[in-house]
Amino acid sequence: MYYDVIMAGFGGQGIQMISQIVALAAIRKGLNVTYLPSYGVEKRGGRTNVTLVIADEEIGSMVSNHPKCVIAMDTIAVDKYKAQVAPKGLLIANASLVPLAMLDRSDIVPLPLRCNDEALALGSAKLSNMIALGAFLQRSEILGFGDVEAVIDEVTPERLKKTIPANLEAIRRGIEIAANGSVR
Amino acid sequence: MNAIFKRPDSLKDTITHFCPGCTHGIAHRLIAETMDELGIADRTIGIPGVGCCVFLYNYFPIDVLEAPHGRAPACATGMKRAQPDKIIFAYQGDGDMAAIGTSEIIHAANRGENITVFFINNSVYGMTGGQMAPTTLLGQQTTTSPYGRDFKSEGYPIKMAEMLATLEGVAYSTRVALHSPKHVNQAKKAIRKAFEMQINEMGFSVVEMLSTCNTNWRVSPLEALKMLEREMIPYYPLGVFKERTGKDFL
Amino acid sequence: MTEKKLTKGNIALAEGAIQAGCRFYFGYPITPQNDIPEYLARNLPKHGGTFIPAESEIASINMVMGASASGKRAMTSSSGPGISLMQEGISYLAGSEMPAVIVNIMRCGPGLGGIAPTQGDYNQAVHGGGHGDYRNIVLAPGSVQEMFDLTIKAFELADRYRNPAMIIADAMIGQFQEPCRLTPERPVEFPEKSWALTGRRGRDPRLLKSLYLGDYEQEEHNLFLKQKYDEIQENEVMVEMQNLDDAELIIIAFGTPARVAKTAISLAREEGLRVGLIRPITLFPFPVNEIYEHSARAKNILVVEMNTGQMVRDVRIAAHKDAAIHFYGRPGGGFPFPDDVLGEIKKALGGGAR
Known part of the structure; x- marks a missing residue:
């Protein structure tokens, strides 16, 4: 098993948070993980990109320009990474911000999710990252809800602990939407 | 028979490489006498800079680290932090401290490193053949200021003891001279005071010693001593520029 | 554990x-x-x-x-x-x-x-x-x-x-x-550390x-x-070696390019290309013997570095005289992705050293 994913968006969308959750859950499952946050000049300008590689074998490259999955939380992320998705790969896009017309590659699987709207419906726009995470879990099939539930406390900073139940709820909602395969 | 004058234990019985008439030897002797009097030689580590002072280990029977040019205060910093119970002194010339090593001396002083620095100011680069130093007097001819130092081109002689005294971390900053018995006695007291500052953990201490370099000044040893009195002291006044009396800096 | x-x-x-x-x-x-x-x-x-x-x-x-x-x-x-x-x-x-x-x-x-x-x-x-x-x-x-x-x-x-x-x-x-x-x-x-400067108490002075x-x-x-x-x-030579037994081409790289090379080697092997890796862990001492020995047999070396060619000179000195030495370098923040390296592997196996 070898799976690489790039998660991208702007600062504050919680990309680091969901990538940390996935990384730790994978480690706990006994998998190898590399976690590469934005590096170099990309650090500037408020963008957040994380490249995660998860494998049951030794991981070579910690960078990927043909990831099996891209989670793009805004239009800039779609612009930058859409072309990189491996053929037959998955492009999870935050359709609350990204026009559907941008998801125009026919050789990959687009999964538009109205992350912000779904999150608001659950009570807070801040849950949009968890909607995307749920969808990723459902489609990538490398980690289950239980794997994530087991590590979310560890990854969540003390001052945000009270948000854990809402986060888990949002992850479940993401899983549910992805399973139905449609934009609500 | 009682010996009333003898070589200090902290000075090796050897011939120095210093030119006849050079006052480095006096500075060495004063430091050795003081180490004897304070009984610290067996826990003292000396750090010479580069230049005529570099052979310090040939003359003092103590542990010695040879520092890169100008860096002795940084080496002394690392050493004192690693072994605060030891007495650490740097011994630098003017090319070493006042030119290439200004950054290291200023910041070691400013951090209040509990070390002692002996600074030999003879107004030239001695070992390399008498080139102009930042301490060279206005109008003074050297091999690289053959027409005399001109402030319009080379700026003014730098007053290290006064400058260092402005820094909060400095416990003791003084300038003494080595050209007459009276001044040598004063210098000895300053050296002792500087070591005591370190022993009492008061902070950074520096003793600037006006010295002669008769070889590079191209005069006789006796004339060099007179020149020091006549030409250096009016520009580089002697005195104590800072002296901490208690640990009030805390 | x-x-x-x-x-x-x-x-x-x-x-x-x-x-x-x-x-x-x-x-x-x-x-x-x-x-x-x-x-x-x-x-x-x-x-x-x-x-x-x-x-x-x-x-x-x-x-x-x-x-x-x-x-x-x-x-x-x-x-x-x-x-x-x-x-x-x-x-x-x-x-x-x-x-x-x-x-x-x-x-x-x-x-x-x-x-x-x-x-x-x-x-x-x-x-x-x-x-x-x-x-x-x-x-x-x-x-x-x-x-x-x-x-x-x-x-x-x-x-x-x-x-x-x-x-x-x-x-x-x-x-x-x-x-x-x-x-x-x-x-x-x-x-x-019998040389450390700690004050001469109880011993001779040190320098x-x-x-x-x-x-x-x-x-x-x-x-x-x-x-x-x-x-x-x-x-003290430290070196990691992978897939060398049957290798026709050896990639030599350290740091990130070695990681990328590992992925490229997997891709190459999926395509039936016999590629191995020597990753110097110590750069001095350099794994001279390992490089000589394996290059004598594999005959093809590809050095990958994130510069314009620095370690490759040491590889040239170490390698067997019959080995062809190829170089792929990305300087100044340019980055070798796995498929870039795979392309270089194919080029190198296609013949023609430089």
Whole structure:
């Protein structure tokens, strides 16, 4: 098993948070993980990109320009990474911000999710990252809800602990939407 | 028979490489006498800079680290932090401290490193053949200021003891001279005071010693001593520029 | 078994230093290595250690010298221009036979350069850098775990041989995260330091110096150092080798390019191309024998570096004369992706060395 994913968006969308959750859950499952946050000049300008590689074998490259999955939380992320998705790969896009017309590659699987709207419906726009995470879990099939539930406390900073139940709820909602395969 | 004058234990019985008439030897002797009097030689580590002072280990029977040019205060910093119970002194010339090593001396002083620095100011680069130093007097001819130092081109002689005294971390900053018995006695007291500052953990201490370099000044040893009195002291006044009396800096 | 923690490369290195018994850090800020001093500023005091934010890299390396001369484990870290400023001090450390660990999380250069991942300082680290006839021990971690383990190793080697040890890593190795065991694999070695300057009480005075003016004294000293470097070459080579038995082509790379090469080799093998890897972990000592032996059989070498060709010159010296040596370099923050390397593999196997 070898799976690489790039998660991208702007600062504050919680990309680091969901990538940390996935990384730790994978480690706990006994998998190898590399976690590469934005590096170099990309650090500037408020963008957040994380490249995660998860494998049951030794991981070579910690960078990927043909990831099996891209989670793009805004239009800039779609612009930058859409072309990189491996053929037959998955492009999870935050359709609350990204026009559907941008998801125009026919050789990959687009999964538009109205992350912000779904999150608001659950009570807070801040849950949009968890909607995307749920969808990723459902489609990538490398980690289950239980794997994530087991590590979310560890990854969540003390001052945000009270948000854990809402986060888990949002992850479940993401899983549910992805399973139905449609934009609500 | 009682010996009333003898070589200090902290000075090796050897011939120095210093030119006849050079006052480095006096500075060495004063430091050795003081180490004897304070009984610290067996826990003292000396750090010479580069230049005529570099052979310090040939003359003092103590542990010695040879520092890169100008860096002795940084080496002394690392050493004192690693072994605060030891007495650490740097011994630098003017090319070493006042030119290439200004950054290291200023910041070691400013951090209040509990070390002692002996600074030999003879107004030239001695070992390399008498080139102009930042301490060279206005109008003074050297091999690289053959027409005399001109402030319009080379700026003014730098007053290290006064400058260092402005820094909060400095416990003791003084300038003494080595050209007459009276001044040598004063210098000895300053050296002792500087070591005591370190022993009492008061902070950074520096003793600037006006010295002669008769070889590079191209005069006789006796004339060099007179020149020091006549030409250096009016520009580089002697005195104590800072002296901490208690640990009030805390 | 100790639990592995998702850890950033620079942090693993800094924690490795603490675990190695380093209690003295002196440094000056420069990107992309600032995690190291920031971690040590926070954590060294908890271990009774000393952290000084030095006024310059020149002061940093000389403070390291002072602490090291005292017999203590001391280090500094920097990047590109800062490492250049330290070269005088590193040369003195080598000449006076003092241990020290110097970390270079490389910046692109020349000049101020950029902060993207690069390997432009191979020559500086491996072939001197400072003045005079000396060598650094040079370690090149290829994973977060190695950032931790090789830091401990660097302190041990530096002490064992009384020689500066450098760790060089590109910013990718410094800044990415992997699960890492943050405890030493085996007890850390602490050799006796019968040369340390601690005051002469109860013994003869000691001296650490690098000035030799007497007839033939310097030559004698240089030959003595040479003997030591030969001994290091003989005993301390570390190298990772993969898939070499049937390899028609050997990739030689260190740091991030070696990681990328591993992925490229998997891709190549899926296509039936027989490719193997030699990853020098020590850059000095260089795995000369391993490269000679395997190149004699494989006949094809592809060196991948994030520069315009620095290690490749050492590979040329080491390789068998019949081996064709190819080079793929991405300098200045340009990055070799796995499919780029795969393309180079195919080119190299298609024939034509350069």
